[in-house]
Amino acid sequence: MRRLTFSSTSPKMDEEVLLKLETKSLEVLAEALDTLEAGFVDLPAFDSEPDLARLRTVLRDVAEKMRDNFPYFHPYYAGQMLKPPHPVARLAYMLALWINPNNHAFDGGRASSFMEKEAVAEIAKLFGWKTFLGHLTSGGTMANLEALWIAGQLKPGRKILASDQAHYTHQRISAVLGLRFESVPCDAKAKMDIDSLIQVLERGEVGTVVATAGTTGTGAVDPLPEILELRERYDFRLHVDAAYGGYFVLADNLEAGTRKAYDCLTQADSIVVDPHKHGLQPFGCGCVLYRDPTVGRFYRHDSPYTYFTSSELHLGEISLECSRAGASAVALWATQKMLPYLPGGEFARSLGKCRQAALILFERISGDPRFRMIFPPELDILVFASNGQKASEISARSERFFEAAAAENLHIAKFRYPAALLRGVWKDVDLDQPQVVCLRSCLMKPEHKDWADRLWEILDRTAGRIN
Numbered sequence: 001m002r003r004l005t006f007s008s009t010s011p012k013m014d015e016e017v018l019l020k021l022e023t024k025s026l027e028v029l030a031e032a033l034d035t036l037e038a039g040f041v042d043l044p045a046f047d048s049e050p051d052l053a054r055l056r057t058v059l060r061d062v063a064e065k066m067r068d069n070f071p072y073f074h075p076y077y078a079g080q081m082l083k084p085p086h087p088v089a090r091l092a093y094m095l096a097l098w099i100n101p102n103n104h105a106f107d108g109g110r111a112s113s114f115m116e117k118e119a120v121a122e123i124a125k126l127f128g129w130k131t132f133l134g135h136l137t138s139g140g141t142m143a144n145l146e147a148l149w150i151a152g153q154l155k156p157g158r159k160i161l162a163s164d165q166a167h168y169t170h171q172r173i174s175a176v177l178g179l180r181f182e183s184v185p186c187d188a189k190a191k192m193d194i195d196s197l198i199q200v201l202e203r204g205e206v207g208t209v210v211a212t213a214g215t216t217g218t219g220a221v222d223p224l225p226e227i228l229e230l231r232e233r234y235d236f237r238l239h240v241d242a243a244y245g246g247y248f249v250l251a252d253n254l255e256a257g258t259r260k261a262y263d264c265l266t267q268a269d270s271i272v273v274d275p276h277k278h279g280l281q282p283f284g285c286g287c288v289l290y291r292d293p294t295v296g297r298f299y300r301h302d303s304p305y306t307y308f309t310s311s312e313l314h315l316g317e318i319s320l321e322c323s324r325a326g327a328s329a330v331a332l333w334a335t336q337k338m339l340p341y342l343p344g345g346e347f348a349r350s351l352g353k354c355r356q357a358a359l360i361l362f363e364r365i366s367g368d369p370r371f372r373m374i375f376p377p378e379l380d381i382l383v384f385a386s387n388g389q390k391a392s393e394i395s396a397r398s399e400r401f402f403e404a405a406a407a408e409n410l411h412i413a414k415f416r417y418p419a420a421l422l423r424g425v426w427k428d429v430d431l432d433q434p435q436v437v438c439l440r441s442c443l444m445k446p447e448h449k450d451w452a453d454r455l456w457e458i459l460d461r462t463a464g465r466i467n
């Protein structure tokens, strides 16, 4: 059995250094607020002093309540898709709240609307799009809803397809939009199975194929080159849900096949990317992009209340949501200034580190007979399980492992994986359940790479405890 040698700090030393939340940057916020204030000096003063004593009491209560959370900001949190916002995003968002702009229209948020247009153009540039239509949304669900709504307008009465590992939102959104939906089975690597896709396409009536670039469950990237070839033959619209994986287009350590798929994104008809997933943004920031800007015609509407202050296109005229946090755009814009989306740049390298973290842990776990792997991580999501001879035994052990790791302060997630996809992979396992409970870890923090040894140490200890 593989044994670990430690080069980094021992857990004991960790305990001696107490955790401190980063607050130094608040000084920078105070300075920036002075700058903001200077822009409004021609207004008469008005009294807005809060009751500091009450504020202190309430805020202390809030802080106490907020302790009831997993430590999402810490490298020991390696469970769901939660990544701490960059300090610049946090500060820019807060700074914007003194104005509280609404990016529905220039009437409610002028500077932040322009910042949104610039920030969205940076995301489009990731996929080589210079002319496009796009805007921020409150998240990936809303962004996908808009993309499928446009898809339905362009291919009325036709079906939407997505793999059975695609985000559940596509099926639900299709129902909301009154569009028919069919799910396409996956292959042993949790990617859309091309033969199955062809079978569904042959039956006809398909309007749109939703490919996922980085599934929420395993981080698998659907085979875009093959799907694009089929688009030539079957004339469907290709929407790529890259809510989670979109930014990995910048990573320089993808497998060749994955890189090829990412290079195809430029040929998609629409793409969704969530800056609040891997883009270092606070929640409330998704983005939808259309390669053909003329789809803006479907959004056309008039509003009796807004769109007065400028003849330039208001964001509300090209989005379904009305009020939207201008602060989200400000935070994203500021983050892009601090960490530009450049190949080889700091932002790109930090994505590469996340993937490296997943690869390091994959290597450790796959060399240990107490665990079972399915396939290597394609991005930075690692799926594994406690070992056993039967699916039911693997599920029960993985459940126990999840609890035991949490008791050690290591927070991973659980994932119900279809046994059908394991048939050719876990040949020696009696698949006595339709779904196997696996363990899932989103290694979304670049720090996870440097902490990989420490994470492994806990996994190792936990495995010893539950077996």
Ligand SMILES: *Cc1c(COP(=O)(O)O)cnc(C)c1O
Pocket (backbone or CB within 6 Å): 138, 139, 140, 141, 142, 144, 167, 169, 212, 214, 215, 216, 241, 242, 243, 244, 274, 277, 286
């Ligand atoms: C997270 C996610 C979504 C949903 O996005 P929200 O921002 O949570 O609404 C959709 N698709 C994929 C692939 C995702 O990872």
